[in-house]
Amino acid sequence: MKFLGFLFVPLISGQNLTNPEIEGFFPVEREAFDAQDASDNDMRQISSMGTFLAYMLCPPGNPNNPDWCNSFPVTVGNDKIWSPKHLVNTVMTSWGCNCFPQNKALPFEEKKKRFSRLAPGTNGEPVDGIDQACTVLAKRNRCILMDNAEASSGMTLGKCDYTYPYHFYYNPDTFVSICGPRTAPQMYTKERLHTDERYCQRDICFADRELAESVVSFLESKGMNLLEYYIAYRGQFQRSTDDGSDLGCVPKDLNVEKDQCCGTFIPAGRSPFDSATQKCCNDQVVNIGSEKEQIYCY
Secondary structure (H helix, E strand, O other): OEEEOOEEEOOHHHOOOOOOOOOOOOOOOOOOEEHHHOOHHHHHHHOOHHHHHHHHHOOOOOOOOOHHHHOOOEEEOOEEEOOHHHHHHHHHOOEOOOOOOHHHOEEEEEOOEEEEEOOOOOOOOOOOHHHHHHHHHHHHHHHHHHHOOOOOOOOOOOOOOOOOOOOEEEEOOOOEEEEOOOOOOOHHHOOOOOOHHHHHHHHHHHHHHHHHHHHHHHHHHHOOOHHHHHHHHHHHHEOOOOOOHHHOOOOOOOOOOOOEEEOOOOOOOOEEEOOOOEEEEOOEEEEOOOHHHHHHHO
16 A cells, blocks of 8 residues: 555555556446445545545546546656546645645554644635635534544544544445445434444545535636646646745634634534634624624524
């Protein structure tokens, strides 16, 4: 298994990232691919946001995929990109101010080995729609940490943070990825989930799915696929520093303590706010004393 940024990429059916004859990373078996069926390592990688996004852009096995999904490997500048998933990894670990910046990485331990794993975080104003989607994910992640701070029951892998694995499966008959295991696809949408672990998994999964859907929608609005967009804008929006300072990223609200969260869990809609100046009414954050307070709170 190779580690690329925030993605753990399994070598499926003998595939190798460094082999130019390999056509992508996707499993070729005609069956639903479910994290429930994999080892803990595979579960952790297959449930990542990057896999969600890659599967939405180029659903494995879909005969109607756009031509660019089958154009790999391609060379962009001095780099060779081997597959749609490799492209997603390249973009999402180096884009704008807020897409998985290296200075926000979380410590991670596996089999007594310690390393860092990229996670959502913000360093400044978003530079485009992809960076905006990452900014929203960082807000969702703040609330995941707060909402699940006391999680204990069923938490087999420690505290709830962005590194915690969840279940999603890809159905090759419908070409759709959903949050939840294959054996119980509606599990995360139930009102009562029985264990804290499932609430944690639900929150991360739907936040990841929201980001993937937002990126797909943004690309559609631009009339471009991810490869075209990357080639056109990498010189403008791809950062070369851990904190995006080369793009002029400047953190804001450093002195504002956002201590509560507001919004829906499904679909993902939780956002942090400062309870000293704001309040939550009908799943909306409003400024105290504003016109919106009159609309949403009374």
